Amino acid sequence: MQGIVYKSTGSWYTVKTEDGTFYECRIKGKFRIQGIKSTNPIAVGDVVRFEIEELGDATVGTISTIEERKNYIIRKSVNLSKQTHIIAANLDQVFLLITLNNPKTYPVFIDRFLATAEAYDIPVVLLFNKVDTYNEEELLEVKYLAVLYRSIGYECIGISATTGKNVEKVKELMIEKTSMFAGHSGAGKSTLVNALEITLELKTKEISEQHLQGQHTTTFAEMYDLSFDARIIDTPGIKGFGIVDMEKEEIGDYFREFFKLKINCKFNNCLHLDEPKCAVKEALDNDEVAWSRYKSYVQMVTGEEENYRIDIHNIKK
Numbered sequence: 001m002q003g004i005v006y007k008s009t010g011s012w013y014t015v016k017t018e019d020g021t022f023y024e025c026r027i028k029g030k031f032r033i034q035g036i037k038s039t040n041p042i043a044v045g046d047v048v049r050f051e052i053e054e055l056g057d058a059t060v061g062t063i064s065t066i067e068e069r070k071n072y073i074i075r076k077s078v079n080l081s082k083q084t085h086i087i088a089a090n091l092d093q094v095f096l097l098i099t100l101n102n103p104k105t106y107p108v109f110i111d112r113f114l115a116t117a118e119a120y121d122i123p124v125v126l127l128f129n130k131v132d133t134y135n136e137e138e139l140l141e142v143k144y145l146a147v148l149y150r151s152i153g154y155e156c157i158g159i160s161a162t163t164g165k166n167v168e169k170v171k172e173l174m175i176e177k178t179s180m181f182a183g184h185s186g187a188g189k190s191t192l193v194n195a196l197e198i199t200l201e202l203k204t205k206e207i208s209e210q211h212l213q214g215q216h217t218t219t220f221a222e223m224y225d226l227s228f229d230a231r232i233i234d235t236p237g238i239k240g241f242g243i244v245d246m247e248k249e250e251i252g253d254y255f256r257e258f259f260k261l262k263i264n265c266k267f268n269n270c271l272h273l274d275e276p277k278c279a280v281k282e283a284l285d286n287d288e289v290a291w292s293r294y295k296s297y298v299q300m301v302t303g304e305e306e307n308y309r310i311d312i313h314n315i316k317k
């Protein structure tokens with residue numbers, strides 16, 4: 001039988017076949033995928049083949065093979081820096097939920113995420129959530145960020161998952177596609193899924209639990225079929241986004257505006273750091289490239305991996 005993985009809890013995988021039946025499946029023995037060293041060999045979105053057997057009253061499956069992935073989104077595991085974790089596979093697009101506070105999303109997190117998605121060829125749409133809670137100054141900041149990221153080529157939408165503002169716009173982009181919601185814990189991913197499909201009633205952080213900082217409400221990635229011909233993968237919040245398998249020399253190619261300028265750098269292997277006649281640095285001096293983007297880039301190239309992983313909840317503003 002063949003199906004798509006809708007949920008993975010570590011040892012069990014929920015697989016949906018084409019006729020709409022869900023099967024609980026396991027992996028037999030050690031299951032390794034060539035070339036990828038990850039903590040989870042199979043991720044939500046994977047297409048797998050499996051055999052079923054009767055186990056007492058239940059029918060369970062054993063996954064035998066996994067079909068080649070169209071793409072996947074991967075990051076370094078939080079504690080095991082050498083290990084990687086595949087968040088989801090076979091995506092048409094990712095929506096990154098950004099909040100200015102509760103929790104605060106820093107530009108470096110956005111940029112790391114965008115570069116990784118660019119490397120794996122996955123389109124990203126930026127959703128600035130909780131606009132109903134922002135004061136004038138914060139709304140200006142949203143506007144600034146939206147103008148910046150639009151100029152680089154990313155679609156940006158200001159939304160409110162609780163009031164429903166612009167949720168229809170998000171819906172329109174999701175039709176006929178498999179999408180994923182990503183972002184820090186508390187950014188409102190599950191709330192937005194609920195806003196898209198009110199019958200789902202996914203667990204979201206209760207107001208009474210909001211003081212429990214750093215607690216994830218969603219603990220496993222899970223895919224849902226939505227009534228408007230769309231599939232969404234809700235994921236647990238991520239704190240940091242460690243980049244995986246990127247050579248220093250290629251990171252600049254995943255910053256779209258840098259990539260466009262690179263042809264004008266004196267050296268074709270320019271890292272845009274201290275090289276003479278660097279078009280990126282010239283653009284930076286002329287305010288044609290944003291300092292926040294350049295800072296994120298330098299952090300990634302020089303391998304300052306620690307900083308991004310600071311617990312965002314421990315930062316006092």
Ligand SMILES: Nc1nc2c(ncn2[C@@H]2O[C@H](COP(=O)(O)OP(=O)(O)OP(=O)(O)O)[C@@H](O)[C@H]2O)c(=O)[nH]1
Binds near residue numbers: 133188207
């Ligand atoms: N005011 C306001 N609150 C929101 C909005 N979106 C989400 N929230 C609240 O933010 C809190 C966190 O929302 P969740 O949907 O649980 O966040 P999450 O991103 O799924 O978090 P994890 O599952 O831990 O990754 C909840 O109390 C929501 O009600 C919004 O647009 N406006």
Ligand SMILES: [Mg+2]
Binds near residue numbers: 190203217234235
């Ligand atoms: Mg959630």
Ligand SMILES: [Zn+2]
Binds near residue numbers: 262271272275277281
């Ligand atoms: Zn350069």
